[in-house]
Amino acid sequence: MRPVNVLGRGLLVGALGAAAWSTLIEPRLFTVRRHTLPVLASGRTPLRVLHVSDLHLAPWQHAKIAWVRGLAELRPDLVTLTGDQLGHRFARGSLLHALQPFADAGIATAFVHGSNDYFSPVVKNPLNYLRAPSSHSARQPDIDNAALTAAFEARGFINLNNSAARITLRGNSVELLGLNDPHIGYDGTDALDASLSALPTLQDESAQLKIGVVHAPYQRSLGQLLDRGSEVIFAGHTHGGQVRVPGIGALTSNSDLPVQQARGVSVWYNSEQAAFLNVSAGLGASIYAPIRFACRPEASLITLEAAR
Numbered sequence: 001m002r003p004v005n006v007l008g009r010g011l012l013v014g015a016l017g018a019a020a021w022s023t024l025i026e027p028r029l030f031t032v033r034r035h036t037l038p039v040l041a042s043g044r045t046p047l048r049v050l051h052v053s054d055l056h057l058a059p060w061q062h063a064k065i066a067w068v069r070g071l072a073e074l075r076p077d078l079v080t081l082t083g084d085q086l087g088h089r090f091a092r093g094s095l096l097h098a099l100q101p102f103a104d105a106g107i108a109t110a111f112v113h114g115s116n117d118y119f120s121p122v123v124k125n126p127l128n129y130l131r132a133p134s135s136h137s138a139r140q141p142d143i144d145n146a147a148l149t150a151a152f153e154a155r156g157f158i159n160l161n162n163s164a165a166r167i168t169l170r171g172n173s174v175e176l177l178g179l180n181d182p183h184i185g186y187d188g189t190d191a192l193d194a195s196l197s198a199l200p201t202l203q204d205e206s207a208q209l210k211i212g213v214v215h216a217p218y219q220r221s222l223g224q225l226l227d228r229g230s231e232v233i234f235a236g237h238t239h240g241g242q243v244r245v246p247g248i249g250a251l252t253s254n255s256d257l258p259v260q261q262a263r264g265v266s267v268w269y270n271s272e273q274a275a276f277l278n279v280s281a282g283l284g285a286s287i288y289a290p291i292r293f294a295c296r297p298e299a300s301l302i303t304l305e306a307a308r
Contacts (some may be wrong), residue, residue, distance in 0.1 A: 014133075015284065021244070021293070022291045022292055022293040023168055023290060023291050026292045026293060026295075026296060026297075027284075027285065027290055027291065027292045027297060028063060028064075028297075029259065029296045029297065030064070030067045030283060030296070030297050030298070030299075031296050031297070031298050031299075032071075032074070032298065032299050032300070032301050033264070033298050033299070033300045033301070034300075034301045034302075034303070035242075035264075035265045035300065035301075035302050035303070035305055036302075036304075036305060037232060037265070037276045037302060037303070037305070038305055038306065038307035038308065039209065039231050039232055039276065039304050039305075039307070040172065040209060040304055040305055040306040040307075041306060042306050042307070043306065044171070044172050044272070044305075044306050045170040045171055045172065046170075046211075046303055046304060046305040047077045047078065047169050047170055047172060047174075047303070047304045047305075048074070048075075048076045048077050048078075048139060048301060048302070048303050048304075049076060049077065049078045049079070049080060049211075049232075049234070049301070049303075049304060050074060050076035050078070050079045050080070050091045050299060050300070050301055050302075051073060051079075051080050051082065051234050051278055051280050051299060051300040051302060052068065052071065052079060052080070052081050052082075052085075052280075052283070052299050053080075053081070053082040053083065053084065053085075053215075053234075053235075053236030053237075053280035053282045053283070053299075054083070054084040054085075054114070054236045054237065054239060054280065054281075054282025054283060054284055054285075055068065055084070055085045055086075055087065055095065055098070055282070055283045055284045056084055056085075056086070056116060056121070056282070056283075056284030056285055056286060057085060057086060057087050057088065057091045057095050057098065058087050058088040058094075058287050059088060059090060059091050059093075059094045061094075062086075062190075062285075064098075064283060064284065064297075065094055065097060065098045065230075066234055067283075068098040068283070068299075069097075069098055069100070069101050070101075071101075071102075071103050071299055072101035072102050072104075072107065074301060075105070075107075075140065076107060076301065077107070077108065077169045077170055078107070078108045078109070078110070078167075078174070078211075079102050079107055079108070079109040079110070080109075080110055080111075080114070080190060080211070080213050080234045081099075081109065081110070081111035081157070082111075082114070082213060082214065082215050082234055082235055082236035082237075082280065083111075083112050083114025083115075083116075083117060083171030083181060083215030083216075083236055083237070083282075084114030084115065084117065084236060084237065084282070085099075085114075085116075085117060086116055086117050086120075086143060086148070087116060087121060087284055087286065087287055088120065088121070088180050088251040088287065089120040089142065089143055090146070092148055092151065094145065095107055095148075096151055096155075098105060099155070099157075100155070101156035102155075103119070103156055103157070107182025108158070108169060109155075109156070109157045109158065110157065110158040110159075110160050110165070110176050110178070110213060111152055111157050111158070111159065111160065112160050112161050112178045112179065112180060112181070112213050112214060113145065113148075113149075113161055113180055113181055113186070113215065113227060113238065114158045114181050114213055114215035114216065114237060115181050115183050115184045115215075115216075116143075116185070116201055117143060117145055117148060117181075117183075118141040118143055118145050118181075118184070118186075119141055119142060119143060120142050120143055121286045121287055121288055122139075122288070123288045124286075124288065124289070131256055133183065133254050133256075134183075134254060144157065149161075155268065158176060159229065160176055160177065160178025160179075160194045160213050161179070161180040162177060162178070162180050162186075162188040162189075162191035163177075163178060163192060163195040163196040164166075164176060164177040164178070164189065164192060164196045165195075165199075165212075166199050166200070166208075167258075172209055173202065173208040173209070174208070174209045174210075174211060175199070175208050175209070175210045175211070175229075176211050176213065177192060177195075177196065177210065177211070177212055177213070177225060177228055177230065178192070178212065178213035178214060179192060179213075179221050179224065179225065180215075181214075181215040181216055182214065182215075182216050182218045182220065182221040183215065183216035183218070183237060183254075183255065185224060186212070187221055187224075188281055189224050192224075192228070193228075196228065207232060209232075209304070210228070210229045210230050210231050210232075211230060211231070211232050211233075211234070212225030212226070212228070212230030212232070212233040212234070212275070213233070213234050213235075214233070214234075214235050215235065215237050216235065216236075216237040216254075216255050216281045217233075217235035217236075217237060217253070217255055217257045217261075217277070217279055218255050218256055218257065219256050219257065222235075222257075222268045222277065223270065225275070225289070226268060226269070226270060226272075226273060226274075226275050229273075230275050231275050231276070232275060232276045232277075232278070232302075232304065233268060233271055233275050233276070233277045233278070234278050234280070235243045235278070235279050235280070236279065236280045236282055237253075237254060237255060237279075237282075238250070238252075238253045238254055238255065238257065238262040238263065238279055238281070238282075239254075239281055239282050239285060239292075240262055240263030240264075240279070240280075240282070240295045240298075241253070241259065241262045241263065241281075241295055242281075242289075242291070242292055242293075242295055243291065243292070243293045243294070244263075244293065244294040244295045245293065245294070247296055249262070249263075250262035250263065250295075257279070260268070261277065261279060262279060262281075263279055263280075263281045263295070264278070264279065264281075265277070265278050265302075265305055266279075278300055278302060280298060280299070280300055281296070282297065282298070283293055283297040283298065283299060284297065
């Protein structure tokens, strides 16, 4: 057999193997990534935050539903849901079933929406993501987002879409501030600022931890959360690149976030302040592009503790 034929067959086998892995195996290898961030004031009790993002849930994804339900057994102090939890027009019931254990356990849960919580998925050319962020500008929302929001709020989940709230966790005062999805222009700082102004004044604001939450980590939105004092920011949207090249990493963040920050913990800063940024690679993908390569689906368990 000619060497060129051997090489060609080897490449074909490798390509078929990679295709099978990225469509049939890796998208089901759900994992929990753990990080520890030194952000609390001295002497404060550590907090554990479970960051869940981008489920892109479809009704038939029973293994994913079961895995998400099991996350409540981690007993986090706070759950942040950073959008794109729906992946099908008729997945709301399945999503609520997946998240119900958090409500049943009385775990504080806060949420913002992503574009897929307003728009159902459509077929797209995946190569377009390498050119520019995706767009929904020519479409009208076809998902009942109001019903989803109402169902979340009925379970006691905290709505942070252009809004803020203050809660106490293990003796820690925590201010939560969030933006609706900047990817589709639904973010609004005027509403957020009004919500912040309505919060009761604290005698010692320096003892308070501020957590920012947004779906798509566009630089303007990260800056807006940073300007309002966020010390930790949780975001999703990027899928971690979804397809990562070993040794290189993500090829796109589907936003203006540098691709080096498309997954995991990094620091976002300006000339005056800085915050830890955790970008989740998410747990799903569009039903029309159900692939992952070198980028396992994930939830993040972040321990916030006092600096040593």
